[in-house]
Amino acid sequence: MSLFIYTYGYRPEETELFHLETRAFFGEDTSQPFMISPIEIHPDRSPFMRERLEVLFEGDNLSDILEQAEHLDVMNQSFKVIYIKTNDLTATSKIDYHEQRDIERQLGMAIDGEADMRTPDLEFGIITLGGQWYFGHYKKSKAIWLDHMHKPKSYSIALSTRVARAVANIAVPDADDITVIDPCCGIGTVLVEALSMNVDIVGRDINHFVVRGTRENLKHFNMQTDVVCGDISEVDKHYNVAILDMPYNHFSHATVENQFYLLEHARRIADKVVIVSVGDIDPMLQQVGLTIVDRCTTRKGNFVRQIIVCT
Secondary structure, eight states, rough: OOOOEEEOOOOGGGHHHHHHHHHHSSSOSSSSSSSEEOOOOTTTSSSSSSEEEEEEEEESSSSHHHHTTTTOOOTTTTTEEOOOOOOOOOOGOOHHHHHHHHHHHOOOOOOOOOOOOSSSSSEEEEEETTTEEEEEEEEOOGGGGGGGGOSSSSSSSSSHHHHHHHHHHOOOOOOOOOOOEEOOOOOSHHHHHHTTTOOOOEEEESHHHHHHHHHHHHTTTTTTOEEEESOOOGGSSEEEEEEEEETTTSSSSOOOOHHHHHHHHHHHEEEEEEESSSSSSHHOOOOOOOOEEHHHEEEETTTTEEEEEEE
């Protein structure tokens, strides 16, 4: 069975969001800046993942790894070895910079092949966790979401690209054979992130000026999907997931009745609903028959949003 090690980095205000995304991907949480799991997730997907190691072999000490590395077949490809700095070593047992480079050199000499530090065909990584050493294929996150910050159309209260990407992952941790709708898509922040991860998602918004901006944003990133101007009540197709970013009372004329209306229809059109809200909507969720299965908050300054996963 394959084993993967992921390392993470996140801001204090993103802690709960990170944990919710981790639970969505792996079905469990971690209090550490790393996760060991048999589940394969591409590191580009998460705004919090830094890198991934696909474990080829492990050992109780470095000499075990060196011995196994001597039998590694790189099939005439060039390679590079990267020491992964994230670990759970105590302050007194930390491996300093010179030791890290020495470990890389020892592995480079043990592997039968041509080392190339600039443009290698293969990248390997080595990490120590829990008193064990792990070696395998290394993949660094490209932080694709950074490029999506530069949209031609945006507005100040829209979700940030990092939050939108995490919300898309929470809603759709595995995109295979999953259909998704964003019925209040705004200028398409969630759509862009979901589409960049090959999620089968469509968008809708009641404001035709906003829909025009959404289409412009998608075109800017060479993305295509259906974006319809229309009310959520007009949706006549059923989806596996709906991502609903609720209107904000202090930024719009949304009423409690309107919010209830959106939740009722979200429940009607999808099996699973992931809701972004700035207010307490728990009583309404219960009234429309939605069950909360997980949740978190995320903040930007004094502005707090709830991310609620419902079925």
